[in-house]
Amino acid sequence: MNRASAALVKGLMRVGPGILPFADAGSAELPMPRLLRLSLFQVTVGMAAVLLIGTLNRVMIVELGVPSWLVALMLSLPLLFAPFRALIGFRSDTHRSALGWRRVPYIWFGTLLQFGGLAIMPFSLLILSGDTTGPIIIGQAAAALAFLLVGAGLHTVQTVGLALATDLAPAHLRPRVVALLCAMLLVGMGSSALAFGALLANFSAIRLIQVVQGAAVVTVALNCVALWKQEARGELPPAEEVDFGDAWRRFARSGRARRRLFATALGTAGFSMQDILLEPYGGRVLHLPVGATTALTAMLALGSGVGLTVAARWLTRGADAHRVAGVGAIVGVIAFCAVIFAAPAESSTLFGVGVTLIGLGGGLFAHGTLTASMEAAETQDRGLALGAWGAAQATAAGLAIAASGLINDAGSALASRGALGEALVSPATGYAIVYVVEIFLLFATVVAIGPLVRFAKPQGRKDYDLVTSPSFNSGVTR
DSSP: OOOOHHHHHHHTHHHHHHOTTTTTTOOOOHHHHHHHHHHHHHHHHHHHHHHHIIIIIHHIIIISOOOOHHHHHHHHEEEGGGGGHHHHHHHHHHHOOOOOOOSSHHHHHHHHHHHHHHHHHHHHHHHHOOSSOOOHHHHHHHHHHHHHHHHHHHHHHHHHHHHHHHSSSOOGGHHHHHHHHHHHHHHHHHHHHHHHHHHSSSSSSSHHHHHHHHHHHHHHHHHHHTTTTTSSSSSSSSOOOOOHHHHHHHTTTSSSSSHHHHHHHHHHHHHTTTTTTHHHIIIIIIOOOHHHHHHHHHHHHHHHHHHHHHHHHHHHTTOHHHHHHHHHHHHHHHHHHHHHHHHHTTTTHHHHHHHHHHHHHHHHHHHHHHHHHHSHHHHHHHHHHHHHHHHHHHHHHHHHHHHHHHHHHHHHHHHHTTTOGGHHHHHTTTHHHHHHHHHHHHHHHHHHGGGGGGOOOOOSSSSSOOSSSHHTTTTTTO
């Protein structure tokens, strides 16, 4: 082979890892086919997230006529289970089933909870909309139960699934494995958003039932494939006998965990308040059809995928994980400014750019905070650390989603009465107020992250140091 051919082959071999830093996440212990199969649990999590905060959000508000405050309340119910993610992670660290498994039982029962919630959800939503001769409270109670079941299952599957993946992967490849799992979450979100948009383009009650219950069946099928022969029976080392309180105190004292979780919660709230508002904003203010607004979730996923890839490249080259998260928050500020100005400009293009940038900033922020939490955790606290990160993120998202509906309704009511001035008598005013609040939260996130940024390189990490590199710092303001 001559020199030119050798250079060409070498370049081609670097395409995957160069563009997608998690493309070489496979190893002898966890080959890429097995890892990809395991990552299917993230696809089902992404599908459930899109169904809740994207498709059903739009359908409930626009097609079924449910008040936005009630929609916000319903969509925040799944996140009531979020604070228990730390406990779930801890229990999966120490659990021993009769079959010799730790993680698998939690993922399986979480899958069953998701299935049950999705199975009854479409019927409860139809009753909730008033399309019945019976009392509407039945629909409210059934819808609340459905959303709670889906939320409990979703949080259990994702927390323990991430812990199982890090158990199976060798230590030096765990950050790349997590990056791949995050990418698969985006794949699930993007593909399901496009599928739901196409299936519900001609909306009807029967079609809604078919789509949601079809998602329930797909969830069980994919999670069964993901779990098949992943965790060895009876071959895991015995878990340390420790109380949850003691384990939590040990974790909280390590690596400024409390500040990291606080910054994670602030940034997540800043990115999450728009979750139930973007599609109604596009439909009511910019007059986009159902298919176009559902595609917004795919645009979010695309932006998040780019953010994930960029974050992985920076981290692989030695960037500090907290600094990457801070850059994501700044990108989010720019994104929400674009979304706000899309209304007076009547520009769907500017709106699409803003939505994509929200995904980009959110991808950078999520990857940075998750990687920082993983690196700071002790081996025996891996499930607890991932659960704590998920609990902070999901709890903040739930509170933000609930608050966004109330703020939007209150701002819209004041604007329609002229209390905010004639210039703000517009259906976009309530949404804009929420987006401004998100901008302030993201600025507060940057302030909270600042003290976490490390300037000294730790010893013993050559393959994936999460420290500040000169090449990265040259393009980032301190």
